[in-house]
Amino acid sequence: MSSVSIEGMPTRLRTIYDEVSRFRPEPSTLPALQQAWSEHVSRLRQEIEGVHVEADGEIVYLGGLSPGCRTCKDGTWDCIFTTMRCNLNCEFCYSPHAIPREYAGSVFGATPAQIAGNYARTHVTGVSFSGGEPFTDTPKLLEWAAWFKSRYPGKYYWVYTNGLLAGEEALRQLGDLGVDEMRFNAAATGYDHPTVMKNIAAAARFIPNVTVEIPAIPEHATKLLACLADRSAASVRFLNLHELIYEPGTNSASMPGARQPIVTADGHRSEINSHSRALTLAVMARVRQEHLPLSVNDCSMQSKLRQLRGRQRSLAPLVQAPYERLVADQVYECYCAYQGEEVHFFHPDSLDEMRQRYPDHQFVRLARTTPLALNNRGRWIAFEKL
DSSP: OOOHHHHOOHHHHHHHHHHHHOOOOOOOHHHHHHHHOOOOOOOHHHHSSEEEEEEEGGGESSSOOHHHHHHHTTTTTEEEOOOOOSSSSOOOOOOOSSSTTTBBBBBSSHHHHHHHHHHSSSSEEEEEEEOOGGGHHHHHHHHHHHHHHHHHHSSSSEEEESSSSSSHHHHHHHHHTTTTTEEEEEOGTTOOOOHHHHHHHHHHHHSEEEEEEEOOGGGGGGHHHHHHHHHTTTTTOEEEEEEEEEETSSSGGGSSSOOOOEEEEEOOEEEETTTHHHHHEEEEEEEEEEESEEEEEEEOOOHHHHHHHHHHHHHHHHOOOOOOOTTTEEEEEEEEEEEEEEEEEEEEHHHHHHHHHOTTTTEEEEEEEOBBBBBBOOOOEEEEEE
């Protein structure tokens, strides 16, 4: 932050200045992460015949890719939480503890009407319903799914569940509503829980696409590999393997395992399990070796970062001020002229014009990170005197 006199600074700008003064991010680890990921992708290409690598390696999969995953990776997906209550308490869960259990909504709003109103200004093509566990309140899940499906029939819809409460009748009703996909987190119940397997089979009868979506937990490798053939036999079409993340403020933060620190460009810190990628490679190799009709999506940290950038672009019409422009590393930039308590924010392209209009004012450049939700304005990270 360049030297700026705070003497006589307007209150509105002093708040921004103070926030920037407190911002002390660690150096980003993303360049090192990218190097390790490039090496992983090179190994996949050498060892897994037919693996698909797209978008400079940010999208990697074997077989096909669920239409829902495509919308997610493109950043045109919205995840609606119908409840944050859950019937389980998984050690790998990264649902934030700070969110109230009664919360419902998405980054686009808290009610179906508010969410839908914001869809009209964005480019959302896929909608999921999640939690918590959405089947802890099945009537609400059905109500919200019906509301959105009736108004936006052309979008792709799916539901996340651990599978214990997803009974046959509810699955039939979701299929009748036109839900396109069910995603079961089989890791939450030991990979082969009889009730979950029964509900997976029921989902396959009513819903076009059935997916098992789980974190790639290295310690569970033996069990996961042993279940692959059973997944195919149960009409599971897609297997999504998440790189195991240890996210602050969630159950996963205290989960044991090998850890690699991740610091993003905006200073957010988390960790990933450095052995998750090897497990995903082993799964792809087993699927290829046994000729299983199962598509495997490598949902890596790179893929998640791509998804977040897409979400930020999708939210831009709702959160970007007219006087801001998007610059590198997902940052909004603007300029400001001020004198006394008088403050004028303006677009960087108007700098020369504003200097002529306000020759006695002081000028500063401001920058903030692009928000990931409507209720989060981002973080002020630059306050520079011009």
